Amino acid sequence: MKKSIVISTQQTKFSALAFQEGLKENIKLISALGFDGVELAVRDPQNLNKENIIQLVDEYSLEVPAIGTGQAWGEEGLSFSDPNEIVRKMAVERIIEQIKFASYFSSQVIIGLIRGVVKEGATREETEEWTIAGLRECLEFAKEKNVKLTLEPVNRYESNFINSLEEGIEFIKKINRPDIGLLADTFHMNIEEPSIYGSIIKAKDFITHVHFADSNRWAPGYGHLDFPKIVDTLKEIGYQGYVSAEILPLPNQTAAAEMTIKTLNLLNI
Amino acid sequence: MKKSIVISTQQTKFSALAFQEGLKENIKLISALGFDGVELAVRDPQNLNKENIIQLVDEYSLEVPAIGTGQAWGEEGLSFSDPNEIVRKMAVERIIEQIKFASYFSSQVIIGLIRGVVKEGATREETEEWTIAGLRECLEFAKEKNVKLTLEPVNRYESNFINSLEEGIEFIKKINRPDIGLLADTFHMNIEEPSIYGSIIKAKDFITHVHFADSNRWAPGYGHLDFPKIVDTLKEIGYQGYVSAEILPLPNQTAAAEMTIKTLNLLNI
Numbered sequence: 001m002k003k004s005i006v007i008s009t010q011q012t013k014f015s016a017l018a019f020q021e022g023l024k025e026n027i028k029l030i031s032a033l034g035f036d037g038v039e040l041a042v043r044d045p046q047n048l049n050k051e052n053i054i055q056l057v058d059e060y061s062l063e064v065p066a067i068g069t070g071q072a073w074g075e076e077g078l079s080f081s082d083p084n085e086i087v088r089k090m091a092v093e094r095i096i097e098q099i100k101f102a103s104y105f106s107s108q109v110i111i112g113l114i115r116g117v118v119k120e121g122a123t124r125e126e127t128e129e130w131t132i133a134g135l136r137e138c139l140e141f142a143k144e145k146n147v148k149l150t151l152e153p154v155n156r157y158e159s160n161f162i163n164s165l166e167e168g169i170e171f172i173k174k175i176n177r178p179d180i181g182l183l184a185d186t187f188h189m190n191i192e193e194p195s196i197y198g199s200i201i202k203a204k205d206f207i208t209h210v211h212f213a214d215s216n217r218w219a220p221g222y223g224h225l226d227f228p229k230i231v232d233t234l235k236e237i238g239y240q241g242y243v244s245a246e247i248l249p250l251p252n253q254t255a256a257a258e259m260t261i262k263t264l265n266l267l268n269i
Numbered sequence: 270m271k272k273s274i275v276i277s278t279q280q281t282k283f284s285a286l287a288f289q290e291g292l293k294e295n296i297k298l299i300s301a302l303g304f305d306g307v308e309l310a311v312r313d314p315q316n317l318n319k320e321n322i323i324q325l326v327d328e329y330s331l332e333v334p335a336i337g338t339g340q341a342w343g344e345e346g347l348s349f350s351d352p353n354e355i356v357r358k359m360a361v362e363r364i365i366e367q368i369k370f371a372s373y374f375s376s377q378v379i380i381g382l383i384r385g386v387v388k389e390g391a392t393r394e395e396t397e398e399w400t401i402a403g404l405r406e407c408l409e410f411a412k413e414k415n416v417k418l419t420l421e422p423v424n425r426y427e428s429n430f431i432n433s434l435e436e437g438i439e440f441i442k443k444i445n446r447p448d449i450g451l452l453a454d455t456f457h458m459n460i461e462e463p464s465i466y467g468s469i470i471k472a473k474d475f476i477t478h479v480h481f482a483d484s485n486r487w488a489p490g491y492g493h494l495d496f497p498k499i500v501d502t503l504k505e506i507g508y509q510g511y512v513s514a515e516i517l518p519l520p521n522q523t524a525a526a527e528m529t530i531k532t533l534n535l536l537n538i
Contacts, residue, residue, distance in 0.1 A: 224465060
């Protein structure tokens with residue numbers, strides 16, 4: 001397994017990110033601390049200086065295992081499941097842009113909050129149909145670019161649409177296309193999974209990316225999750241991908257990054 | 270310790286209640302299952318047939334350890350911390366009514382979601398001041414009625430105003446009046462406390478009521494919380510009050526109540 005941490009590429013209202021400003025300084029620190037990669041949270045790749053970012057991660061010898069996309073939901077209300085067809089189309093176009101950006105790094109593109117929610121007035125069935133149609137369109141494009149998607153279940157308070165790994169697996173089966181895996185996030189799992197370890201084992205053929213955050217969404221080590229046992233379980237299923245810290249910048253950004261690397265090193269990741 | 274479970278005394282939008290309808294049937298079942306008490310969730314005591322409820326719990330030999338008051342926030346928007354003085358006044362009046370009702374049973378009155386939130390445009394300081402003023406007024410009245418209040422920290426997604434036991438203790442100290450204790454709810458603690466056990470120990474002089482729900486808010490036994498260790502910790506601090514299940518009615522109400530009593534019995538509560 002390899003070590004990564006999430007940073008935002010721009011200012012954001014969404015606070016579950018270790019770093020929000022000073023991209024170069026942050027990438028430098030992440031590299032110096034010994035992370036193998038940096039996960040980028042991107043609202044809209046078209047607003048980014050892509051060349052600058054590509055050069056930066058190259059300069060500091062970091063990989064980019066995944067691109068987070070939830071800011072487009074949080075800040076613009078874009079989603080695959082909006083009853084408004086124009087909004088759904090904009091969400092698909094946005095993910096197409098994310099796939100283009102991801103192709104520079106062979107990153108996975110995360111399908112988390114951008115799924116949206118089952119809105120009042122819409123049925124669960126049509127919400128699923130809209131989302132499946134949009135994701136299939138994205139997956140067609142991703143195939144050309146050799147990029148994969150990864151579906152992130154999130155806890156009940158953030159969405160009513162795919163909360164547990166089991167629901168994620170069922171949904172991936174309904175999409176019925178290759179190149180979309182499952183993202184296991186320990187913070188969400190602590191709230192949603194009957195057994196964190198049992199759910200990982202059941203999802204062994206689907207997990208393509210992992211987020212670590214402790215029970216309180218602080219860096220691993222600040223809460224009460226049993227990370228040694230979580231890591232043992234990931235080893236048991238043969239997971240060899242990235243463990244990426246998506247955490248609150250508390251007590252401050254640097255301390256959060258330092259606690260993360262300390263814990264991941266202790267876990268021999 | 271004694272065993273209790275929450276029921277709603279009327280229809281509600283708030284679903285974290287084991288029973289929502291058929292008060293008599295529910296009280297009969299709760300008694301038959303072997304609970305010592307029933308915690309009542311009440312939106313407005315003035316809409317209740319109080320004599321009927323008093324008679325029912327007496328008939329089935331149940332105690333009423335606590336009265337839940339959050340429905341007045343969820344359904345009417347009443348809170349101690351609203352910038353609108355009239356809303357704050359209505360919240361105080363509502364809790365005064367709850368105290369009158371509680372006095373029939375010597376119940377504690379729960380101050381949970383009725384605190385409200387730190388609203389946009391209001392400072393945390395004024396939010397605290399309004400809430401402290403309202404609670405002091407309620408505590409004056411409660412003293413006459415020989416009723417106590419209990420402050421329930423709730424997780425970050427439900428309010429931004431007192432999430433952890435530590436924040437609850439600090440706030441109780443600011444209120445600086447006797448007769449208000451702390452409610453430890455395992456579902457909220459799983460999200461907010463760095464250590465569930467450590468936080469219980471630190472709160473030992475304050476805890477006057479306990480809610481049990483598993484990590485997924487189902488009945489204890491359906492999730493991954495370590496209830497044997499939680500019970501050991503409660504014994505360690507000498508807690509002798511009620512353990513009351515505030516849970517989702519899943520997979521259905523009866524199964525949830527049965528799983529609760531099974532788990533509480535296994536724990537020798």
